Amino acid sequence: MKIVVIGGTGLIGSKLVKRLQAKGHDAIAASPASGVNTMTGEGLAQVLEGAQVVVDLANSPSFEDKAVLEFFQTSGRNLMSAEAAAGVRHHLALSVVGTERLLESGYLRAKMAQETIIRESGIPYTIVHSTQFFEFMFGIAQSGADGGKVHLSPAMMQPIFSDDVADALVDFVLGSPLNKTVEIAGPDVIRIADAVGQYLRQIGDTRDIVVDSQTRYFGALLENNSLVPSPGARLGKLPFSEWVKTATPPPAH
């Protein structure tokens, strides 16, 4: 089956493409690096020719409110109209657990806009809501960085390993469109401040951690369980406590 993975060079995209190819599918990693740009529409019609399934795993280069909204709206519209023209039968996208309750966040408003475009497109779809990837801990730390301190929320999270995300996506990609949102998460619930704190200590980052319930998560004030999925979410296997023991700094650090 021809499966186009938009953002197929990214963290999750590259793992998904490998897994689908290993199962014998014609999985194609599409991104600006391979001449496919969802913002401009460049290369979209060509790459989608003959594709049955499209998985959108692209992310915005900027998380600034206006830029990220423009990224997900423009990319979403360009992609869905190119898919309609190509006769794509299943569109999948990865979004964030709790998006609908955290619309104070500019990033999550943009993800909500992406989801709305998908739901209104008329193309059969599956939206997978994931919790935070283990690999995103540094990103969360940087969002609360203030000189030598890192401000973090005491709210709970249930982060997931990127391999477990990719494994779940394989099943959803090879299944029928669900025309709804499904949730995936890691096996354990942990405080954001504890998870990020453990990660920073592991990579030798000695900044002070300030736990403060008024600290916003990418613009949104969190309730204790805002980032935690509903019962019934599909759970990954690797515990955060195992992963963090061998975690390394992000590549550009």
Ligand SMILES: NC(=O)c1ccc[n+]([C@@H]2O[C@H](COP(=O)([O-])OP(=O)(O)OC[C@H]3O[C@@H](n4cnc5c(N)ncnc54)[C@H](OP(=O)(O)O)[C@@H]3O)[C@@H](O)[C@H]2O)c1
């Ligand atoms: N981080 C988290 O904890 C988390 C949690 C839940 C859901 N998500 C969602 O998961 C998705 C994947 O995240 P990720 O961390 O795997 O992303 P990532 O590693 O940052 O990769 C982003 C991908 O998007 C591609 N891209 C950027 N601009 C593009 C454009 N104009 N047209 C086409 N492709 C473009 C990049 O291509 P190049 O390599 O060519 O630049 C890259 O392949 C995102 O949609 C995110 O919202 C993330």
